[in-house]
Amino acid sequence: MTYKVKDTLKRILNRKYYKLVKTIYLSILSIPFGYNLNMLASIYKSDKWGRHYFTKHYSTHFRKFKFKRIKLFEIGVGGYHHPDIGGNSLRMWKRYFPFGRIFSLDIYDKSFFEERRIKIFQGSQIDESVLYKIIEQIGEPDIIIDDGSHINEHVIKTFKILFPLLKTGGIYVIEDLEMSYWPDYGGDSENLNNPSTMMNYFKMLTDCLNHKEFIKPGYIPSDFDKTICSIQFYHNLIFIFKGINNEESIFDINNPEIILAEKIQI
Ligand SMILES: C[S@@+](CC[C@H](N)C(=O)[O-])C[C@H]1O[C@@H](n2cnc3c(N)ncnc32)[C@H](O)[C@@H]1O
Numbered sequence: 516m517t518y519k520v521k522d523t524l525k526r527i528l529n530r531k532y533y534k535l536v537k538t539i540y541l542s543i544l545s546i547p548f549g550y551n552l553n554m555l556a557s558i559y560k561s562d563k564w565g566r567h568y569f570t571k572h573y574s575t576h577f578r579k580f581k582f583k584r585i586k587l588f589e590i591g592v593g594g595y596h597h598p599d600i601g602g603n604s605l606r607m608w609k610r611y612f613p614f615g616r617i618f619s620l621d622i623y624d625k626s627f628f629e630e631r632r633i634k635i636f637q638g639s640q641i642d643e644s645v646l647y648k649i650i651e652q653i654g655e656p657d658i659i660i661d662d663g664s665h666i667n668e669h670v671i672k673t674f675k676i677l678f679p680l681l682k683t684g685g686i687y688v689i690e691d692l693e694m695s696y697w698p699d700y701g702g703d704s705e706n707l708n709n710p711s712t713m714m715n716y717f718k719m720l721t722d723c724l725n726h727k728e729f730i731k732p733g734y735i736p737s738d739f740d741k742t743i744c745s746i747q748f749y750h751n752l753i754f755i756f757k758g759i760n761n762e763e764s765i766f767d768i769n770n771p772e773i774i775l776a777e778k779i780q781i
Pocket residue numbers: 561562563589590591592593594595596601602603604605620621622623638639640641662663664669
């Protein structure tokens with residue numbers, strides 16, 4: 516749609532009807548691209564493709580959910596304090612998942628962007644009671660995407676609250692890991708081992724995958740040890756897969772004699 520047509524429509528229609536016309540126009544435009552998330556991101560003007568290069572990774576991991584009746588919960592509607600700006604990715608997800616229900620949360624009132632299969636809550640991503648209430652209302656999501664404040668402390672806190680509430684078999688995604696290096700967001704470019712950055716927090720979680728190998732008699736696995744099955748790092752993007760992480764170690768790891776024998780063999 517050219518800017519001229521857009522301006523004219525905006526002038527003659529009220530915001531509700533303008534939104535309706537835009538929705539119909541974009542759904543028609545996107546008909547040939549139901550499987551192509553990069554194209555859908557461009558059509559719906561989501562910054563997940565073009566500004567970032569996230570949708571190619573989303574395609575890889577989300578394809579299996581394409582025709583399922585999934586619940587996707589994305590933190591951050593977009594547009595910050597502007598009530599009429601945002602929701603681009605939510606509309607893209609709705610188009611990509613024809614049977615999916617899309618939920619979102621923003622610190623600002625974004626209710627204007629609600630439509631069939633898109634429900635939006637208002638509140639902060641670090642407000643535990645808000646998050647619990649949302650999950651109580653919508654049920655366990657299959658997919659959670661954190662594209663909210665990007666403040667390191669917030670991302671970690673939100674993950675600690677929400678990952679246990681994600682469905683087994685589900686995927687938790689964190690976007691914009693560049694903020695892990697930016698001091699304004701609590702990041703650090705100097706000390707790459709700074710334990711308060713999100714990159715370090717999620718790097719640290721990779722040890723959960725191998726907790727059965729810890730030589731720690733009596734070690735009690737944490738919930739993350741038991742439920743994180745895989746972590747995939749991309750440029751500024753992390754996917755964390757939830758499942759049952761109970762594969763046994765091939766060694767009787769808490770028997771030092773066996774470890775010693777293994778060392779001698781090597
Ligand atoms: C990068 S934008 C989201 C873009 C959107 N996910 C998309 O792909 O189109 C970030 C949004 O997070 C919201 N936000 C900022 N701090 C927040 C917080 N503490 N809790 C919830 N939302 C927050 C902002 O208002 C903003 O609309």
